[in-house]
Amino acid sequence: TWITSCSWCICLRLVGVGHNMAAQCVTKVELTVSCENLMDKDIGSKSDPLCVLLMNSSDSQWFEVARTEKVQNCLNPKFAKKVSIDYYFEIVQKLKFGIYDIDNKTVDLNDDDFLGELECTLGQVKCFLYSHPLPLQQTHTCIIAEEIKDNRVVNFEVQARKLDNKDFFGKSDPYLEFYKQTETGWQLAHRTEVVKNNLNPCWRPFRIPLQSLCGGDMEKPIKVECYDYDNDGSHDLIGAFETTMTHLQQASHVSPAEFECINSKKKQKKKGYKNSGIVSVKLCQVVKEYTFLDYIMGGCQINFTVAIDFTGSNGDPKSPQSLHYISPQGVNEYLSAIWSVGNVIQDYDSDKMFPAFGFGAQIPPTWQVSHEFPLNFNPSNPFCAGVEGVVQAYRACLPQVKLYGPTNFSPIINHVACFAKQALQQTTASQYFVLLIITDGVITDMDETRNAIVNASRLPMSVIIVGVGGADFSAMEFLDGDDGRLRSQTGEAALRDIVQFVPFRQFQNAPREALSKSVLAEIPGQLVEFLNTMKLAPPNSNPASAMTVSS
Structure with a gap:
């Protein structure tokens, strides 16, 4: 139900995909959102609305799928950013569209003004026209669906x-x-x-x-x-x-x-x-344009790297108050993030060997601070066998290092960027790199990190940042370029948005798949955007036929 008076128009594009995918995904749905007569929550100006889409999981937990851009000073916004989700015929997919007046740069919407929300199912909007009157008012929701067979x-x-x-x-x-x-x-x-x-x-x-x-x-x-x-x-x-x-x-x-x-x-x-x-x-x-499935089924490998924050602000791992404390059930927020993301992404890597690193700790035998050390302490072979191997390496590493600081991201980003740069020398889209950084605090080397991300935006690479604990993560929102293009210290703009930040606390009571869905939501689009822009075809395809200019 609506809390405030406004009307909606949600337009859907149905993008045809193969019918042999897991769970029988029938099609992809692209949503375009616009609103009218939103409430004005700002004094001296108008609301700055943003739309967030949430879906309901199997155990009735809501999780965030995507957000539109923020539209400045507007009560009748037409959001340009599209939202894509999979449509499954045999599953009831509950949707919730929330509109917020954004007053700051933090990711958390709890400190922004809530303007209203609408709940429906994807089945209700699969038809070409869906009209639903909003309670206690004269406005209504208009949903238009269009099947897309042209990519x-x-x-x-x-x-x-x-x-x-x-x-x-x-x-x-x-x-x-x-x-x-x-x-x-x-x-x-x-x-x-x-x-x-x-x-x-x-x-x-x-x-x-x-x-x-x-x-x-x-x-x-x-x-x-x-x-x-x-x-x-x-x-x-x-x-x-x-x-x-x-x-x-x-x-x-x-x-x-x-x-x-x-x-x-x-x-x-x-x-x-x-x-x-x-x-x-x-x-x-x-x-x-090649789709994500075209690249994956055509032989493009996603290389997954994990980087874990071992700075002192996490607290003594022996203390139950520490973010690195492993509970009697064998879990903590770091392990939950590794399992959630790794379990999904490992299916796209044929050898399932993942390099895993730590940063911000004093390491043996010299006890010098390192911002890029292998969890298995083997620099020549930092790879772990699957997600279980990463978890085992993390557990074994934890008692052997001394948590210290500062929190520097740039060394590990530049490390992965070196491999992504080598992959770019190939004539086909053979590899794409995803770096998962799990951290508890504010970045110390912000300028160097900005430079590293801007440079990496020109490479086949994405960066996922999961923030654990209750720290202020406003700086992470700055790196996540959803609301503007990130720039380096010298003013050079990023070629594209490659950073996705998610605070773990939003998913503490949600099922494990909710975190992975939110964290990985932007990866397919980022991969497709980059590889198509670079005119790189999948290894097992015919580039000439795929990139033909149409008449």
Whole structure:
């Protein structure tokens, strides 16, 4: 039920996949969320809404699946970030959509204002139209589902010139929105980043699924709107135009496809009005995109590395108050995180041999502090046999080291990045690396860690951080680039978001699979995004046929 007055529109794309997967996954579902008339919780401005999707597990525990981006100062948000989940015909999949007014950079939503929530099942929204009136109010939820059999994407390179200046002080801060035409109106397909203070912007290259843009119909109208971004949410329309994929595909660097940005209100009022600027499309290339299953079934191996925090802030492992204390039942938060993540990811590694490291401890025989030591104390062979081997190595290592500090992440990130860099020299997508860091506290080498992550964003690699204990993990949210692009100390932007942070305390009373689902939710998308961007085909496939440009 709703606590507050608002209305929703949740649009679903059904992406066809193979029927022989475990548990008979029928299809993938992509959700697009928009809201109207949200409550204003901010004084002097508007709410800054974010949508979080939770699912209900078999033992009735809710766990987080994904979040959209935060929309600044907006009571009628259209979230650009899509959410993908698997649809199983034979299982009742309960969904909960929660909207929060985000007032800080912490991951925990308990300190943000709750605006409302909606519960339903995925079965209820599998139809093409689902309408549900909200209690005690006149608004309703609209859910649209569309089956996708086309896995092509469109790569864009776009710039503009001579855009209207909408700001009194400085210049416009332009961004673009691409819309697909549907039976019920225009549906947001993509929103670019904002280019600050620039009337001749050049946006970063981006990609849009062809189905999201035009439903695979090259003649279907596409609307593009150009806005001037304002911090208070009152974004000014600079101009708009309509086109088709047929026209857009004629674009090239030598001969761009150019469109006049027309502001209809300004055109009516101003005699001699020509346009509000020119949008120039320099590249519009349709390619077939490999899916996560294409890569895994085509021979791409996921290499899993574990790094465990042995700093003094964890407490004496002999004390029950210590995060490293192993209970009489043989568990602690570190072991729970290792089991939860490792049990899932080991199925994607053929040899199931995982390197496992510790950091922040004094190690024998010299008792020097090390930020990158093998749990088995064998630098030439730090591998452990499966998740059980990692657990055994951790248990054996714990009484042999002295917990110390500081908490440095960059050495272990750079260590894994070296192997990822070697893998990038291959001509196919043979390997992808996932680093799991389990930690209890604030990072000491933040600047070096930022640099390491920015460098790693250009490699076949992802970083998962699980925070154990009750410390303040706000710095981790900074590294998780969901709400903005991480930058190095020198200002260099990360190529993509490769960090996923999850606080373990959110899953203490949840089943083990809830943590693994949340922690690993972004890995398939990160792997697919990187390998497709690098135009790397699976080892066991035909690259020529898979990357063919469509007419």
